[in-house]
Amino acid sequence: MITVQRVTKVYRNGVVALEDVSVEVEKGEFVFIVGASGSGKSTFIRLLLKEEEASKGDIYVAGKNLAKLSPWKVPYLRRNIGTVFQDFKLLQDKTVFENVAFALDVIGKPKHVIDQRVPEILELVGLGDKLNGYPDELSGGEQQRVSLARAVVNRPLVLLADEPTGNLDPSTSVDIMRLLDKVNRIGTTVVMATHDQAIVDAMRRRVIELDCGRVIRDQSRGVYS
Amino acid sequence: MPRRADYMLREVTQGLRRNGLVAFAAVSTTFIALLLFGLALLISRQVNLMIAAATGNVEVAVYLTDPVNPQAVATLTGKLQELPVVSNVHYETKEEACARFKQIFASQRALVENVDCNTLPASLRVKLDDPQQYAQVAAVLKGQPGIDRIVDQSGFLNRLFAVTRVFRVGVLIVSMVMLIAAAILIANTVRMGLFARRKEIGIMKLVGATNWRIRAPFLIEGLFESLIGAGAAVLFLFGLKVAFINPLYGTIQFVPWVTNRDVVAVIPWLLVAGAVVAVVASMAGMRRFLDV
Numbered sequence: 036m037i038t039v040q041r042v043t044k045v046y047r048n049g050v051v052a053l054e055d056v057s058v059e060v061e062k063g064e065f066v067f068i069v070g071a072s073g074s075g076k077s078t079f080i081r082l083l084l085k086e087e088e089a090s091k092g093d094i095y096v097a098g099k100n101l102a103k104l105s106p107w108k109v110p111y112l113r114r115n116i117g118t119v120f121q122d123f124k125l126l127q128d129k130t131v132f133e134n135v136a137f138a139l140d141v142i143g144k145p146k147h148v149i150d151q152r153v154p155e156i157l158e159l160v161g162l163g164d165k166l167n168g169y170p171d172e173l174s175g176g177e178q179q180r181v182s183l184a185r186a187v188v189n190r191p192l193v194l195l196a197d198e199p200t201g202n203l204d205p206s207t208s209v210d211i212m213r214l215l216d217k218v219n220r221i222g223t224t225v226v227m228a229t230h231d232q233a234i235v236d237a238m239r240r241r242v243i244e245l246d247c248g249r250v251i252r253d254q255s256r257g258v259y260s
Numbered sequence: 261m262p263r264r265a266d267y268m269l270r271e272v273t274q275g276l277r278r279n280g281l282v283a284f285a286a287v288s289t290t291f292i293a294l295l296l297f298g299l300a301l302l303i304s305r306q307v308n309l310m311i312a313a314a315t316g317n318v319e320v321a322v323y324l325t326d327p328v329n330p331q332a333v334a335t336l337t338g339k340l341q342e343l344p345v346v347s348n349v350h351y352e353t354k355e356e357a358c359a360r361f362k363q364i365f366a367s368q369r370a371l372v373e374n375v376d377c378n379t380l381p382a383s384l385r386v387k388l389d390d391p392q393q394y395a396q397v398a399a400v401l402k403g404q405p406g407i408d409r410i411v412d413q414s415g416f417l418n419r420l421f422a423v424t425r426v427f428r429v430g431v432l433i434v435s436m437v438m439l440i441a442a443a444i445l446i447a448n449t450v451r452m453g454l455f456a457r458r459k460e461i462g463i464m465k466l467v468g469a470t471n472w473r474i475r476a477p478f479l480i481e482g483l484f485e486s487l488i489g490a491g492a493a494v495l496f497l498f499g500l501k502v503a504f505i506n507p508l509y510g511t512i513q514f515v516p517w518v519t520n521r522d523v524v525a526v527i528p529w530l531l532v533a534g535a536v537v538a539v540v541a542s543m544a545g546m547r548r549f550l551d552v
Binding site: 084106107110111112113114115116118124126137138141142143185189 | 459460462463464465466467468469470471473474
């Protein structure tokens with residue numbers, strides 16, 4: 036599902052974010068990317084989304100060579116990739132329902148699809164009773180669940196999560212991880228960047244550790260360190 | 261897809277409300293720019309009408325004595341055509357002169373009804389490659405029979421042109437400057453809209469909305485502002501025409517004035533200019549913001 040071959044990313048200011056990184060992620064896998072701040076986790080995620088271009092090496096996501104993907108096709112790539120971030124990225128002036136519906140609306144899904152799928156997915160993340168609430172009326176954990184619902188409502192092949200529990204307390208984090216696990220179990224490939232040791236240790240999934248832009252460990256059923 | 265249209269409309273009106281003051285500045289600048297542009301076009305039209313009335317687009321008019329002697333016409337035409345500087349000689353009969361008169365003064369019925377066509381002379385209308393060479397024509401025709409009067413209209417025309425050209429060019433330049441200002445203001449409203457909604461746009465990009473899907477509301481907003489300005493300019497032009505030109509109908513005889521139809525003819529130009537400015541400005545405003 037994701038193939039990263041000998042990828043190096045050097046930012047314009049000369050910072051080497053990733054150096055000679057090779058990673059292969061199979062369909063349906065659940066992968067943690069761990070490492071200290073500045074180790075290149077976020078860059079890795081951004082490269083997969085084609086928010087940044089690799090300086091060297093090849094990246095394939097869902098069968099597409101990102102370097103050769105023309106700019107106008109990038110949106111179609113992203114429709115196959117769900118994303119969740121530390122800061123939720125919810126629109127404060129839209130309700131829970133509207134926030135999730137927005138993701139389908141702007142890619143041109145018809146209303147009947149939206150009206151069917153959005154309540155369904157919000158039910159799945161346990162917010163079936165808060166459709167008409169606004170983000171600022173929700174707890175952090177609930178907001179992240181809305182964000183997760185939005186990420187998967189279009190049934191992506193891949194879910195990229197960049198520190199999704201970074202702003203949450205431990206017990207709320209566990210709830211989010213249960214949901215990510217649930218999403219993974221229905222066949223979605225999940226790549227999660229984190230430095231939450233407790234979570235990684237508890238899940239016992241594949242762990243790729245980055246340090247100063249290099250892969251220093253790639254371990255199935257691994258722990259944080 | 262009515263729902264989509266509904267969405268667009270909502271986006272656009274929201275955008276206009278959000279930065280109302282800047283939008284107002286953009287609309288009013290577009291209005292003034294297009295008003296001046298329209299004025300310049302109408303002035304051109306007015307000048308052309310006056311020139312047509314005065315000369316029938318001919319540099320030299322050789323008025324013939326009445327009644328016309330056909331043989332003299334043939335001789336004169338032959339002599340004129342031998343001159344290298346003459347590009348064209350047209351024999352205008354009294355009937356043709358009458359028809360042209362009626363056409364030029366179509367808006368002044370009293371004039372058309374009261375002028376007896378018989379008073380209009382037949383003439384040879386001579387077009388010159390180089391209007392400065394009028395002297396050659398005068399020399400050749402000197403002393404020939406059948407000529408009532410030779411009128412060199414280029415001198416008069418040049419003076420008329422010189423005055424109106426300055427005026428017309430001046431108005432055009434001011435309107436261009438205003439159009440550029442309008443474009444900058446529209447680009448600015450678009451950019452402010454983008455800034456106000458950068459979070460929304462970020463999410464749209466993340467979930468895979470196409471660039472056009474993201475751009476369309478801003479493009480429409482820019483177009484909307486500019487077309488409101490254009491509409492106001494059109495109304496104002498009609499107002500000016502009614503207020504200043506209508507009272508002149510019939511007061512200054514022998515001068516044809518622009519009509520409502522001329523104002524209508526200007527509308528497409530204003531709309532096109534407004535639309536082009538809006539699209540260019542909106543795209544420019546969006547350019548750097550929307551790089552993936």
